[in-house]
Amino acid sequence: MSIAARLVELHRNATTAERANLKLILGLSAGNLVPSSDSLAAESRRAVSETLELLCPYDVPDPRGLQYRGRPDFLTDDLFDRLLQESISKREIAIPFDEHYLGAGGLVADDVALSAELAALVESVVPGAESTGIASYLFYKDEGQGIDPHIDTDIFSLNILMMLQHRLPGTEVEPSALYMHYPDGSEERLQLQPGEVVIFLAGTQAHSRTRIGADESVSILTFGFMPKGAPIENYRR
Numbered sequence: 001m002s003i004a005a006r007l008v009e010l011h012r013n014a015t016t017a018e019r020a021n022l023k024l025i026l027g028l029s030a031g032n033l034v035p036s037s038d039s040l041a042a043e044s045r046r047a048v049s050e051t052l053e054l055l056c057p058y059d060v061p062d063p064r065g066l067q068y069r070g071r072p073d074f075l076t077d078d079l080f081d082r083l084l085q086e087s088i089s090k091r092e093i094a095i096p097f098d099e100h101y102l103g104a105g106g107l108v109a110d111d112v113a114l115s116a117e118l119a120a121l122v123e124s125v126v127p128g129a130e131s132t133g134i135a136s137y138l139f140y141k142d143e144g145q146g147i148d149p150h151i152d153t154d155i156f157s158l159n160i161l162m163m164l165q166h167r168l169p170g171t172e173v174e175p176s177a178l179y180m181h182y183p184d185g186s187e188e189r190l191q192l193q194p195g196e197v198v199i200f201l202a203g204t205q206a207h208s209r210t211r212i213g214a215d216e217s218v219s220i221l222t223f224g225f226m227p228k229g230a231p232i233e234n235y236r237r
């Protein structure tokens with residue numbers, strides 16, 4: 001029996017609390033294993049990734065990578081502008097974390113989080129998901145801020161990420177970007193444009209944002225979705 005199959009069996013026989021802990025350990029392992037290049041790490045990364053994919057709560061043809069990338073029809077110039085203005089109003093009062101600043105949603109973002117339009121977009125690419133109602137503005141504004149490879153907790157197991165604003169560094173510097181990290185050690189760079197939206201299964205797909213440089217800043221808005229009918233207490237902050 002493969003390591004992944006054994007871990008899935010362990011998960012199946014675990015209590016809810018034990019499952020949450022196992023998921024946490026798998027998520028931390030996935031993040032830590034991404035940068036390693038030795039063969040033992042490669043084998044472990046494959047096992048952890050395979051386990052996470054087997055435990056993926058969504059039924060999609062391929063849980064890896066992006067499920068959607070584009071500018072959705074509902075994101076009119078007017079709506080985008082209202083979201084941008086709301087993000088600017090949250091930017092200075094956002095709570096500092098090590099790697100970024102976190103602003104709670106606002107009236108406009110919360111409306112989108114629970115809108116039929118966003119639900120329809122998600123349903124068209126990842127059937128069987130529903131909004132947690134949680135929208136968060138994230139800001140990278142201090143030099144060196146970014147996020148190392150990681151797997152998200154359940155409240156963002158399906159993550160919809162909208163790029164709002166990217167103040168680019170000088171032309172000779174590579175700008176910060178979102179990355180997807182794959183089980184075979186490869187990665188995909190995603191340089192998102194303002195108004196661009198991506199949907200990915202952040203609870204199983206390792207991802208990161210490279211560090212911002214001097215004179216660079218990034219503002220994004222994220223919405224969390226969860227499997228329909230899942231116990232909401234698992235999906236609260």
Ligand SMILES: [Fe+2]
Nearest residue numbers: 151152202207
């Ligand atoms: Fe994340």
